Amino acid sequence: MADGMVFVPLCFLLVLGVPWRAASSHQVPVLLWSSESSLWVAQPSTHGGHVTTDLQLGQYLDSALSSGPKNVLMFLQEKLSIEDFTAFGGVYGNKQDSAFPNLENIMESSPSSLVLPCVDWYAANILPTYLKEKLGVSPLHVDQSTLLELRLNESIPSLLIVRLPYANSAGLLAAKDVLRANDEVIGQVLSTLKSEGVPYTALLTALRPSWVNRENDFSVGSFGRQLLAVERPNYPPLSFNGTQNRPCILFWASNITVLMMDREMDLTHNTFSGSEKITEGSFCNASEARLVLNYDRGVKIIFQFESKRYPVSARHWFTLKRVEMVNGTANATFLAPQISAPNNLSYHCTYVSSWPQYGSLLVQNSSSNWRLSIKDFQIQPFNVTGMKFSYASDCSGFFSPGIWMGLITTLLFVFILTYGLHMVMSLKTMDRFDDPKGPSISVPQNE
Template sequence: MAAGSFFVPLSVLLVLGVPWRAASSQQVPVLLWSSESSLWSSQPSTYAGHVTTDLQLGQYLDAALSNGPRNVLLFLQEKLSIEDFTAFGGVYGNKQDSAFPNLENIMESSPSSLVLPAVDWYAANILPTYLKEKLGVSPLHVDQSTLLELRLNESIPSLLIVRLPYVNSAGSMAAKDVLRANDEVIGQVLSTLKSEGVPYTALLTALWPSRVNRDNDLVVGSFGRQLLATATPTPTYPPLSFNMTQSVPCILFWASNITVFMGGQDLDLTNETFRTSSSITKDSFCNTTNAMLVLNYNNDLKIAFIMEYRRYPVSARDWFTLNRVEIFNGTVNATFLAPQVSAPSNYSYHCEFVSSLPLHGPLLVQNTSKTSPTANWRLTITDFQIQAFNVTGMSFSYASDCAGFFSPGIWMGLVTTLLFVFILTYGLHMVMSLKTMDRFDDPKGPSISVPQTE
């Protein structure tokens, strides 16, 4: 295996029974930390939808194995998804109700740490094999009791694997208890290593995702699969953030394209939005119930996203909604209502197109009269993602997507299936309606006599 590569031949995957085709729709998180500082100089991309590939994961591991400790500890859980950290983790530093208090403290206090929210599932599955080949040692499956009996040497590489279960259950509290128990195991194992003064590099990942997301690549229409030769490269800039204080940001925003049509011309504001200084958000604000992200451009042009946090008694959940989007150009402004842009308060909102154009199924409805000078203004945002409440860092929470479950392809399959069911039902009905004859001619009746005349 070449350095920096995580390649495994297709024949090996088939022999091992790995469903490699599912890798595009199944991801697991990978958390790395080490007692050695400055192991990862480059941080992963955190924009919406980014999946760490096998090559990228190999590069991060090579950096740790080449420059860091040779004692590697792999915590391998049966099932885990990044949504588990969102659902059961602490909020705004409150670890009392978190299922991962030890893990959160470890990631914050470690000299080097790296979080990869979404890694190709098959790459994480072959981690033991990859680490075995890189270190040149056989993996040793341990628990807390056997770890106390080991005597690790800093100069001799070792690969220790700790298995952590994930039990599926009907209630979220039971799953949280299992995750909390696993977190205690992680804390106890690392306390043992710390007491012995052994330098180490640790990883936490899973064999399977606990929650499998819908694969957006299979949706047709405006969200359809593109040929690799013609697909537009995804921008790699980080999301735009706004901080009321110097600590955690309170608003995150990302898009691959922002275009405003005004004054008879299209203005592409993408580069000016994400590649300028933080002063672009200088007029923004946020609190526990309201937030407004204001983007300031040249020539007195501004775009404001006004959001609100509220509780809906029907769903018994807290939601955030994008009430309206306003465009200011000097003294003239246009207002677009966004009644369908909403998500649970601890989620972000994502949509392929947030636009006022009918072509994209307008989520933005202009709130002006036909005689207004802004009646012909248009706004289109591609790969729109925003989060204004419960932001915990520079990465988005789980995204509530605007794409409906019943895509055109699914509707075509359902209609075709119903048509075949109708034909089959009609045929069975016709067969069951056949009746046998209740009367037959008697072949043994009297013969016909023909009188003869002389």
């Protein structure tokens, strides 16, 4: 394997054709490779469903642009999805039937390569503008014929963009033919650069996805009551064993994202990867519990719980007193007064976050711009029995906004109906009537 080669399990989609199901219909893949080695030291998060944001993509590109070649070649396809590599790639190393033989060989033989399967389509769309600002040059749209006429200089930055089409027909054969033709263009362009001995960094992405996930997606930031027994990744809950060598704290989340020192990090995989040192420094007893999550470079997240008995409910309740984020000597504290549940239950919430768009259950107790967001947060710091959570006390109230609207509308109609019935019931008939047989009223007229 070449020096500096960065491979993640999803990268083998290009070679092995392993089926992969995208987490959403709004992501596109980004493939990067370079003629120089050791450009990407930091390995991206590999857990299922991770979506690379514009900040994370910028970090990978910054490392390549700062120490790599100044000639950047961008293959911008009209539409592309990771499912294209699954459907039309070579199966188990068989490149004869693959629509990407050149691309697969390039990713295998390049000194440095990186595959980001799911990148926010917005981040991919602003790549030309981002690269223009970083390199300080205007992008030049080229094709194979114009590339032969160019004379690239190793010391002068350049940004070359090659536009690639996608099949307008919905048929799989038409799409595969177009992808194979695009792959040939990529192979020819890179052969031209290789023959001239020009060092380069190249990337392949698209403006929008070609495959649409037709399953119902829950919108981000939705706080409605959902089923707690949802499908989760394969990793089990994180547990901390107390003095009796049995679990006393259980924790689980589908995503943990932090923003420290203007750097956004996804810590989900590192949290549930099975490392024994991840909970070092945690403790638990009958009245207090502390869960410490330890990461590389001195990064820590600390959850501090306390348990009290409330006479009104005649039971013990636990409360999340504070959450601390530590990065070396710097730290930030978040208060969480709303996160509380009975001791014999676990606590669950779709979002426990300091971002306003996610509800701001975590209230920052300092003026720093650090942020913490945990999706599908579930924790049980007391009365843990085994490796399964007790029934969850959900942060969503039983009466959701929709239920309240229905109740108010129903009460309004009941009030109108009651008032109408009251008006009808209060009607009375006349107790005296004019006698039709009596003398008629005469009105004298003046002649």
